[in-house]
Amino acid sequence: MARGIVTLTTDFGLADPYVGIMKGVILGVAPRARIVDLTHQIQPFEIAEAGFVIWQSWRYFPAGTVHVVVVDPGVGTLRRPILAEAGGHYFLGPDNGVFSMIFDELPHKVREVTAEAFFLKPVSRTFHGRDVFAPVAARLARGLSPARLGKLIRDYARQEFFKPVRSGKRIWTGTVLRADRFGNLITNFRLSEFPTVATRPFLLRAGLETITRLAGTFAEVPPGELALVEGSTGYLEIVMNQASAARKLGCGPGSPLELTLY
Amino acid sequence: MARGIVTLTTDFGLADPYVGIMKGVILGVAPRARIVDLTHQIQPFEIAEAGFVIWQSWRYFPAGTVHVVVVDPGVGTLRRPILAEAGGHYFLGPDNGVFSMIFDELPHKVREVTAEAFFLKPVSRTFHGRDVFAPVAARLARGLSPARLGKLIRDYARQEFFKPVRSGKRIWTGTVLRADRFGNLITNFRLSEFPTVATRPFLLRAGLETITRLAGTFAEVPPGELALVEGSTGYLEIVMNQASAARKLGCGPGSPLELTLY
């Protein structure tokens, strides 16, 4: 099923050549691989942010795509490299729970990647993106069978990310997952899980403000006002019309939210 | 004429995975497309800036290239997606005037893109880059005939960008179009339209300074002094030699300029 696409998600930034070096390694093994950057601006070591990004993105790629995520506070320790298969895609990264949102949603198999024959030698202790993940991703992109990489495991790491918590009879406590470049605040409330937001009154507390409106799109929001829209990921986002909700509210990733349904 | 190249110009930034997601959609439809980023750091909603960037860039690509510009304050409203053909290239984006500089310069045809069969379903109300422009660009890159996308229209949006205005007998009022990373200030005066700058005295007021020198290249400018050079786009740029004219003058995009010719 491999079509030779590799996506990269890291916290390496773009000022250093680390991402380019990974691409050099990939193209050395798989000269025809197509490499797509998702983002390299994950906050350093923010596994949860990387987990949200890959969950949000993988489904827009063709089946057989290899998704490499290198946000890896434990690099150089005994934490294992893993390969997960889910939804017809490959997910390659450290065993630190970064794929938990995908595991929550889809049947999946996970292998520990032990086939050191495919690693770049010597494996450095600080840059497994280059020495482990890039060459293994390239092998997969060329069609290597996952079974060649290592055995199935069951004790891989999982984390509970991003779930709203019931904190009262009709009250849920949530959080801001991300602020995007426009200042839209992606919340951890999914419209599909809180469908009455679309049909009945609600009240969302954020910062010092209260939001009571669900809009169909940004342009429907009156200037200067805050509203919710269903974002492109299915999560509700706090937005303004051509202005920054993040700045208006003083909120960002991790800011608490409280949703009351009536 | 299609050679399968797609360029992307957006205000999405690179911290979010939105650009990568568009690439996933494109590669799903057109696995051999070559995708080139022009910039994703257009100031949010700055149609004029995006219009200048695409005008400056398209001509360096081979004929048949598909140029996608998504700077779209009206996403989710009734504003139409359009496809323009000009100079042997394709230009795909919202109908908000972003291609006006190209229309001013070249014969062109414009279609409203109505062929929803090619859109990603359901079309979100917030991310037409992914759901409309990416899949349509990919079809064009694969050689789809533009006529399959929709009918020719004449009432597409145009804007007057960036033209200097005569404000006295020998005086023209202009503006700074962009500051680049080096602090060079790209003005809206084209040397070809003001050729006497090269042959006779002139005086350009910018910030609190007055510039009277046209240099052939940066290295000719004495340290600490300001000068004009003809930039790579044909527009005059205010520059210093290995220093930032933008910082020296306190000027940036939109700053007023006054050119006096003698």
Place this chain on the structure above:
Amino acid sequence: MARGIVTLTTDFGLADPYVGIMKGVILGVAPRARIVDLTHQIQPFEIAEAGFVIWQSWRYFPAGTVHVVVVDPGVGTLRRPILAEAGGHYFLGPDNGVFSMIFDELPHKVREVTAEAFFLKPVSRTFHGRDVFAPVAARLARGLSPARLGKLIRDYARQEFFKPVRSGKRIWTGTVLRADRFGNLITNFRLSEFPTVATRPFLLRAGLETITRLAGTFAEVPPGELALVEGSTGYLEIVMNQASAARKLGCGPGSPLELTLY
């Protein structure tokens, strides 16, 4: 040996479309070239920084790769474009010493690039990345023989970069080469040249602190403490465990270091 890969290292940043324009020119000449960005965030005109990045990166690409470096304070002057061949790779850029670290390490041949037939016409005086280096790189990626580009020269520029200096009986003075995104400080001390750091006591002064520990990897460093690790380039790096050594020390590129060996 050409496999059609072109890497790009510039100080152009990503806000302007200059890098994308270079890619358009390359793809126009070599439609199948694979283009990889190393970084475009070299500090403006910092030849030494660019020289370190390309030295650090080239070896991870397949033989025959064309490495283009455009950090070029002298653009538009008489400084020559050069093509170097070393280690089975091509290095293309201005003759300003940017490839000195590679010349120090490998046998090499250098040509002045004089074959104007391959340049984009007219050659601007401000953007040789587009008009000279991109089209020439594309020719090389398509398999053009280097001899077609110009004659071998011997008087190309070289610079002494980055060498620690002996300043006492057991004391060496060095410098910080780069700070990466995580705040790790890459020093100009290579473990292979100072191997006793691994086996005997040492003392590295940086900022107001003194570092006495060599760790195998980040995770071995106790929270809040500074240590050295051998980075992925072979140079010693001053690091903290999931924290920024650069911020802790107030150091960055160019900060002085003093290493005492016992």
